[in-house]
Amino acid sequence: MGPLDEELVAAFQGGDVAAFDTLVHRWERKIQGAIYRILRSDDEARDLCQETFLKAFRGLGNFRGQAQFSSWLYQIALNLCRDRMRRRKTRTWVSLDEMGDAAPADRGASVLELVENRDLSRRVAAAISALPDEQREAIILKEYEGRTFPEIAEILDVPVSTVKTRLYRGLDQLRRRLEQQGVRGSSGAAAAAP
Amino acid sequence: MECESVRDQMLDVLYGEADADSAAGFERHLAVCAGCRDELTGLRDLRVRLQGWKLPHQRRSVRRFAPPRYFWAAAAAALLLLAAGGALALAGFEMRVTRGPVVVQLGGAGHAASAAPASTDQQPVTVASSAAPAVDTAGLQEDVVLQRVSEMIRQSEARQQLALRASLTDVEDRTSRQRRYDLARIGAGLSYIDGRTGQHMARTTELMGYVLQASNKREP
Numbered sequence A: 001m002g003p004l005d006e007e008l009v010a011a012f013q014g015g016d017v018a019a020f021d022t023l024v025h026r027w028e029r030k031i032q033g034a035i036y037r038i039l040r041s042d043d044e045a046r047d048l049c050q051e052t053f054l055k056a057f058r059g060l061g062n063f064r065g066q067a068q069f070s071s072w073l074y075q076i077a078l079n080l081c082r083d084r085m086r087r088r089k090t091r092t093w094v095s096l097d098e099m100g101d102a103a104p105a106d107r108g109a110s111v112l113e114l115v116e117n118r119d120l121s122r123r124v125a126a127a128i129s130a131l132p133d134e135q136r137e138a139i140i141l142k143e144y145e146g147r148t149f150p151e152i153a154e155i156l157d158v159p160v161s162t163v164k165t166r167l168y169r170g171l172d173q174l175r176r177r178l179e180q181q182g183v184r185g186s187s188g189a190a191a192a193a194p
Numbered sequence B: 001m002e003c004e005s006v007r008d009q010m011l012d013v014l015y016g017e018a019d020a021d022s023a024a025g026f027e028r029h030l031a032v033c034a035g036c037r038d039e040l041t042g043l044r045d046l047r048v049r050l051q052g053w054k055l056p057h058q059r060r061s062v063r064r065f066a067p068p069r070y071f072w073a074a075a076a077a078a079l080l081l082l083a084a085g086g087a088l089a090l091a092g093f094e095m096r097v098t099r100g101p102v103v104v105q106l107g108g109a110g111h112a113a114s115a116a117p118a119s120t121d122q123q124p125v126t127v128a129s130s131a132a133p134a135v136d137t138a139g140l141q142e143d144v145v146l147q148r149v150s151e152m153i154r155q156s157e158a159r160q161q162l163a164l165r166a167s168l169t170d171v172e173d174r175t176s177r178q179r180r181y182d183l184a185r186i187g188a189g190l191s192y193i194d195g196r197t198g199q200h201m202a203r204t205t206e207l208m209g210y211v212l213q214a215s216n217k218r219e220p
Helices: A005-013 A019-041 A043-063 A071-089 A110-127 A133-144 A149-156 A158-182 B005-015 B020-032 B034-050 B071-090 B140-216
Strands: B094-096 B102-106 B125-129
Touching: A005 A019, A005 A043, A005 A071, A005 A110, A019 A043, A019 A071, A019 A133, A043 A071, A071 A133, A071 A149, A071 B125, A110 A133, A110 A158, A110 B034, A133 A149, A133 A158, A133 B034, A149 A158, A158 B005, A158 B034, B005 B020, B020 B034
Parallel strands: B102 B125
Antiparallel strands: B094 B102
């Protein structure tokens, strides 16, 4: 367990640029993963992750700890994602990156398991992508980023009750969509509807 | 109505964020409400399915913000050299290289002094200063200086070679990992297609068998 984020932020504000590298190292994968789940493009995820940290680097001098550092980072990343989504308008095509939603190959898995995992990964990704933006953000922050409800409220700048409503509606829609597609839950595997 | 009012508590329980009182209250509701029990089970089940969305291998996107440590050492060395050069310039440092001896001089040209060359083949170095008596610097022959410079260049090249080799090994390693992963995915895809084709063929053969049997039965 290294120094706390707040300590590293204070060190950076005191002139220690290397402290920022530690923060990058700590949060880069999480932020990149969250962006990937929102945009489903590896290139864009890397691009926006870089931009997120660049913005953070420029703005950290004025950061006064009004929110947690990580919440602030997620806020920057989400705003960049929203801008990118607005520019994209509608997505009517499936990119090659989306085809890469498959889970990394597990050395111990059988071929059938590999195919099933890939299928499940793709179906879940597609179902989440089809949700309204607000619900998708709430689900990604809660389910995949493991943020608490108050943290998500901080990131999205809405009350906790709104976060829970968005999350519940999103989960409800997801459950229906996945059931329609015949994705079984108990085994964690995917199966196409007959 | 009551079920809607406990929905927030259900989410708290689902994600392990409920405090003791809230959890106990929700448990009491669950004991009498089959609908909420089913709902909670369904949401837990859904969470298991959602974990099936794994991220692909990520490549790092952010480079270091702070300059590497040796940067400061190099910067300090450069500053020292600059300062030393400045000091020598202020002291009126002058160095002449001719066919004769190398003459290094501090304090202006008027104070220059030179010694006779040791031999006609070599170029001796003579240091003269207005502040200090002449020092015999026979050890600092030009050849020696050249040798040192060559040695430094050689060491620098060796370092670069090492760095290049490490970088190549890294690239090779990553390429190899990616290739193994790609091959596994292709293999999985092919096996899947192969399996599906086999199933189709088996089904077609079975159907053909039925058709043949049926046609045989109809024949008198």
